[in-house]
Amino acid sequence: MKSVDYLGMTEDAAKTIISNRELQSYDFERAQDLVSIFLGEGNKKSAESLGLEMVESKSGYILVTPEEKFSSEKNTLTIDFECLDFRIVNHNLIVAAIQKTLRFCVKYWGNLNFNNNEYIPPSSSKAIVFPFPMNSGAPYRITLERQPSEKRMSRRFPGKHLLAYRFGTNGGDGTKEEYPSTNFNKAIEILFSHESYQKNKDEEKRLQTSFITADLTEEKVDTSSILGFSDPFKKLSSKQLTFIKTVYNEPARIEGPAGSGKTICMVLKILYWLNEVNKQGKKVKFLFIAPSTEMVNNVHYFFEVLNGSIESYDENLLEQVEIKTLQDVCTQFLKQDIHETELLDEDTFESKNIQLLHLVEIVSDEKNTLEQKKGFISSELYKFINDEDEFHIADMLRHEISVVIKGRSDENLDSYKDVKRPSYGLPIQNKNDRSFIFDIFNKYSDILNNLSQFDVDDVAISALSKLDSPIWRRRRKNDGFDAIFIDEVHLFNMNELSLVHYLTKDSSLSPISYAIDLAQALGDVAWNDVDFNNSVGIKNETEQVKLNAVFRSSPLITDLAFSITSHGANIFTNFDNPISEAPYVYNDQLEDEHPKYYLIDSSSNIYSKAFELADTIRDKLGARKHQVAIIFFDRFTYSESPRV
DSSP states (O other): OOSOSEEEEEHHHHHHHHHOGGGSOTTSHHHHHHHHHHTTOOOHHHHHHTTOEEEEOSSEEEEEOTTOOOOSSOOEEEEETTTOOGGGSOHHHHHHHHHHHHHHHHHHHTTOOOOTTEEOOTTOSEEEEOOSOOOSSSOOEEEEESOOSOHHHHHHSOSOEEEEEEEESOOTTGGGOOOOOHHHHHHHHHHTOGGGGHHHHHHHHHHHTOOOOOOTTTSOOOTHHHHSOSOGGGGSOHHHHHHHHSOTTSOEEEEOOTTSSHHHHHHHHHHHHHHHHHHTTOOOOEEEEESSHHHHHHHHHHHHHHHHHSTTOOGGGGGGEEEEEHHHHHHHHTTTTOOGGGBSOSSHHHHHHHHHHHHHHHHHHHHHTGGGGTTTSOHHHHHHHHHSOHHHHHHHHHHHIIIIIITTTTTOHHHHHHSOOOSSSSOOOSHHHHHHHHHHHHHHHHHHHHHTOBOHHHHHHHHHHHHSSHHHHHHHHHHSBSEEEESSGGGSOHHHHTTGGGGBSOTTOOOEEEEEOGGGOOTHHHHOHHHHHHHHTOOSOOEEEEOOOBOSSOHHHHHHHHHHHHHHHHHSTTOOOTTTTOOBOSOHHHHTOOOOOOOOSSHHHHHHHHHHHHHHHHHHHTOOGGGOOOOOSSHHHHHHSOOO
8 A cells, every 4th residue: 555645756866767777677676666666655765775865744755866956946746646556557567657757757858859659739738658568459658747836836836847647548538637736736845845955955064074085095996897897796687686596406497588688697697606616615517508509609608708707706617517409418318329410400400490491391282282181171270271371380380290299109190199289289179180290290201211310309309218217317426417507498399308307417306497488489388387397307396587678679679579479469368478568778868779880891991990980979978988889799700800
């Protein structure tokens, strides 16, 4: 329940909130204090954590900055909690609503241009802010009154004053809607009171009476922490730290959309626990599983960069980590049984792409003769194959072949006809449908047989037979891993994942940490946690951390991704849209920036042009040299570039 009736703040206080990176997402601990204040449940301590001062009254409170002095003219915002309640949405969306509202206010006070989600109706004193991406006919909106003070009060309190009094999907009574003014009048009186700024005035006097000397010759100044991220752990959100500090020999899951920092969290978790275990005088053996060779190379690079960013970190500890694709792990157990040339591709990801192309070719042929089988297969399966894109059908077929035909039926038609299928997948209705799909599988098998090659499932299932054996059970305690970390787990199927728990040292534990993006997952990997955990071998409770903030993409890209995934959420009732609550960890200056492209005549001139542009941007922003970043898209161009 709310404890106050209103919140008032100055323009400086609003700017402080929107400029703080840790107040952009509820993933950060400080944002929890922000939410409590905007729910009417804040206190002086929560205001201090935001870098603000709170002045309390009998029925409300106001926010000012510590440096702020009394002024006879101020721009202000008042939120009337008796009319507006943010509780109708979850905490992540509350943070987004707060940030969007305050950004609008700052633009309004500064006479700046508005975004598409900010609207001032013609011939009206209202303003409307749509804080969330719109995918329905009744989006959430925040209604503000731009002229809340009477003429008498406007002469007493000069400035631009805003009153937020409505939040929800209801538009109210339109542009002529009446608004309550009681709480606004109370807030404005305190905002223009000398006493509200008395503490800052007293502090200024106290500082003027003393002369402070700081001797910098005795204390070492760490410039690396000023110029860069000397300690990457300090830049993490509270949720990311929760995942990292979950003990390595317990199951842990980190979930979030692309760009939310899942891979970095996995790497930092390994670095953190390698160091902690080393302090105890112990040694461990970790395995990091990536879905492709490219990702393996990226993870190696992440380890190299992050290891160098942590002060006094022993890089020899990285020798205790193996970074591999799952196919590499499998072929290690099948050295005598399979040669690299017999794989569809040495890279797991490319192997799956080739598998998909073979299936697309078969689907294309099936579509040409589908009319002849219309009376044999169910109408649901017929419609699916007839209407859907060939690549989409092939993707679903690959899932069916991997999980059901190979994984559960041992490639036997009679077993396949009776076996329990996944809850999600191809629209198979009867045994005739299964016979039709099995016939496609036979055609796919013929292609592999003619090429004398094996796909990723053949390799995984064959390796499983080696692992589920007396020989490995005896060697497991010495040759197994203390903990396993799986990145992009949604890109693996159940056959591949069923191998993982055999690779640990202790069969009674589930020391498996994994990262997943449900929007990219296919079939039961996405929707069936029970089967998923059973396949991976997780028996006990899993520590789950869900990330919402997208750090990699700009708001425009995030909105585009939101609109696409929202279509899936509208079509499938249980579709998990990980971007639905993704806040923008950017300020409005970046929202309107667009990239400029340059055509350079030679590779050697690329570097000089890049540094020339960096200098131009630095001058434009009035920034220092270390505040402008030049980003290279691969390690080779980075190593070839000149250092200035």
